[in-house]
Amino acid sequence: MTETERKFLVKSEAYKKQAHTRKRIVQGFLNTDPRRTVRIRIYGNTAVLTVKGMSNETGTTRFEWEREIGLKEAQALLELCEKDILEKTRFEIPVGEHLFEVDEFHGLNKGLILAEVELKHENEPFEKPDWLGEEVTGDVRYYNSQLSKQAYKTWKN
Amino acid sequence: MTETERKFLVKSEAYKKQAHTRKRIVQGFLNTDPRRTVRIRIYGNTAVLTVKGMSNETGTTRFEWEREIGLKEAQALLELCEKDILEKTRFEIPVGEHLFEVDEFHGLNKGLILAEVELKHENEPFEKPDWLGEEVTGDVRYYNSQLSKQAYKTWKN
Numbered sequence: 349m350t351e352t353e354r355k356f357l358v359k360s361e362a363y364k365k366q367a368h369t370r371k372r373i374v375q376g377f378l379n380t381d382p383r384r385t386v387r388i389r390i391y392g393n394t395a396v397l398t399v400k401g402m403s404n405e406t407g408t409t410r411f412e413w414e415r416e417i418g419l420k421e422a423q424a425l426l427e428l429c430e431k432d433i434l435e436k437t438r439f440e441i442p443v444g445e446h447l448f449e450v451d452e453f454h455g456l457n458k459g460l461i462l463a464e465v466e467l468k469h470e471n472e473p474f475e476k477p478d479w480l481g482e483e484v485t486g487d488v489r490y491y492n493s494q495l496s497k498q499a500y501k502t503w504k505n
Numbered sequence: 506m507t508e509t510e511r512k513f514l515v516k517s518e519a520y521k522k523q524a525h526t527r528k529r530i531v532q533g534f535l536n537t538d539p540r541r542t543v544r545i546r547i548y549g550n551t552a553v554l555t556v557k558g559m560s561n562e563t564g565t566t567r568f569e570w571e572r573e574i575g576l577k578e579a580q581a582l583l584e585l586c587e588k589d590i591l592e593k594t595r596f597e598i599p600v601g602e603h604l605f606e607v608d609e610f611h612g613l614n615k616g617l618i619l620a621e622v623e624l625k626h627e628n629e630p631f632e633k634p635d636w637l638g639e640e641v642t643g644d645v646r647y648y649n650s651q652l653s654k655q656a657y658k659t660w661k662n
Contacts, residue, residue: 349581378543378556379536384585386535386543397554397572399535401585411585412577415554421570425506428541428568430557 351412352470355490357481358461363450366437366477373451376429380493387493388417388425391438395422406488408470432456434496444475456499462490508569511625514638515618520607523634524596530608531587537650544650545574545582548595552579555657564643565627579659589613591653601632613656 371391378386385400395418401411417425426433435454439448447466453460462484465474484490489498520533528548535543537552542557551573558568574582597604603622610617619641624631641647646655 355601378541379538381536384535384587399582399585411581413582415572415574417572421506424568425556425570428556430541 349413350409350446351466352409352468352472352483353464353466354408354483355497356463356465356483356485356495357489358450358479360462360479360483361504362479363439363441363463363477364441366441367450368442369438369440371438372487373438374433375437375492376426376433377493377496378425378429380497382488382491382493385491385493388429390419390422390426392417393419395419397422397425403486406470408467430496432499433497434492443477448477448480453495453500456501457495458501460495460500483504506567506570507566508619509566509622509629510624511565511640511642512644513620513622513640513642515607515620515636516638519636520525520596520598520605520620520634523598523600525599525605526595526597531583531590532594532649533583533590533655534650535582535586537587537654539645539648539650542650543551543647545579545586547566547576547579548581550576552576554579560643561636563627565660566623587653589653589656591649598634600634605632605634605637608653610657613658614652617652618655637656 373389373391375387375389383402387398389396396414398414399416403410437452439450441450446463448463450463463480487492530546531550532544532546540559544555546553553571554574555571560567593608596607598607605620605622607620620637645651
């Protein structure tokens with residue numbers, strides 16, 4: 349019931365050529381509080397409800413509980429979610445022993461591309477592809493829950 | 506996916522003699538916002554996750570979506586909930602064609618007893634037992650989500 353992952357910016361679009369799958373994701377939040385995030389996600393014909401807790405000090409590991417739900421139920425629950433609903437395209441890219449997930453955001457987060465890799469434990473080594481940029485693990489601004497409230501296009505830096 | 510119910514204060518303990526069942530309920534909230542309440546409830550060996558939306562103008566009808574979850578999952582999710590966790594004893598009391606649920610609250614809400622009856626539609630008639638007091642349908646203070654934040658014992662009136 350915990351997930352351990354590291355998150356990175358992406359330097360080039362080279363990941364697209366290596367992607368095995370590509371799918372559209374629509375998601376909203378019933379709570380964006382990082383201590384108890386509640387997410388409704390639809391991808392293709394599948395929908396899940398996910399609860400996440402606060403991450404550990406390094407931002408690598410978070411409590412996560414997930415349950416598949418019906419598509420119509422998910423659509424009804426999305427109606428209740430906080431603004432804004434996030435839309436993104438996810439690419440799955442095997443690199444060495446690991447699977448990277450690269451998310452291209454749309455709408456108000458257009459321009460933002462994030463890569464994540466799930467690890468068995470915090471210090472597990474993994475191969476870094478050329479297109480991988482700066483690490484942003486634990487930076488709350490890059491949590492999807494925060495991107496739904498404070499979109500990438502509105503950032504000042 | 507909507508529930509229609511009316512809520513009342515309780516004038517006497519006469520309901521206890523008419524109760525068919527009595528069970529302890531422990532519940533917490535992953536969100537107490539009345540527009541998107543997310544509740545984790547354990548009663549006996551059963552646990553459910555419930556999402557409720559905003560009620561209609563009269564406060565009678567709310568969107569409600571519920572899913573049974575594992576007991577251990579529920580206990581882990583309760584750890585993530587906002588303070589305080591609510592504890593209450595629920596009595597089920599058949600009255601005429603309807604089932605009343607009477608909740609005796611414990612802890613910081615001790616002294617508060619609420620009765621609810623679920624209806625097929627807002628104007629459905631139902632028999633009122635002698636112990637039924639003032640109607641508080643739609644009064645947000647009596648929502649369980651609000652009682653977990655602003656306990657009955659702290660009310661100033």
